[in-house]
Amino acid sequence: MAGPERLGRVLSDSGRGLSFRCADCGHGGHMGKADALDTFGDQATPNRIRERLRCSSCGSRRCEVRV
Ligand SMILES: [Zn+2]
Numbered sequence: 001m002a003g004p005e006r007l008g009r010v011l012s013d014s015g016r017g018l019s020f021r022c023a024d025c026g027h028g029g030h031m032g033k034a035d036a037l038d039t040f041g042d043q044a045t046p047n048r049i050r051e052r053l054r055c056s057s058c059g060s061r062r063c064e065v066r067v
Pocket residue numbers: 022023024025026027055056057058059060
């Protein structure tokens with residue numbers, strides 16, 4: 001069984017940044033690879049990213065993250 005996905009590996013595999021979508025208001029956003037690593041760190045797990053994310057439009061914590 002594989003360990004938790006780490007942000008650094010996921011982003012270097014995909015070569016792209018992260019996309020967000022707020023589950024409450026539908027606001028979407030994108031964060032470039034460098035910004036994402038700067039904000040969350042290359043060891044961040046998906047759960048940790050979700051915990052720290054907030055919708056920049058309504059402030060909701062229920063954001064969906066995609067690579
Ligand atoms: Zn929102």
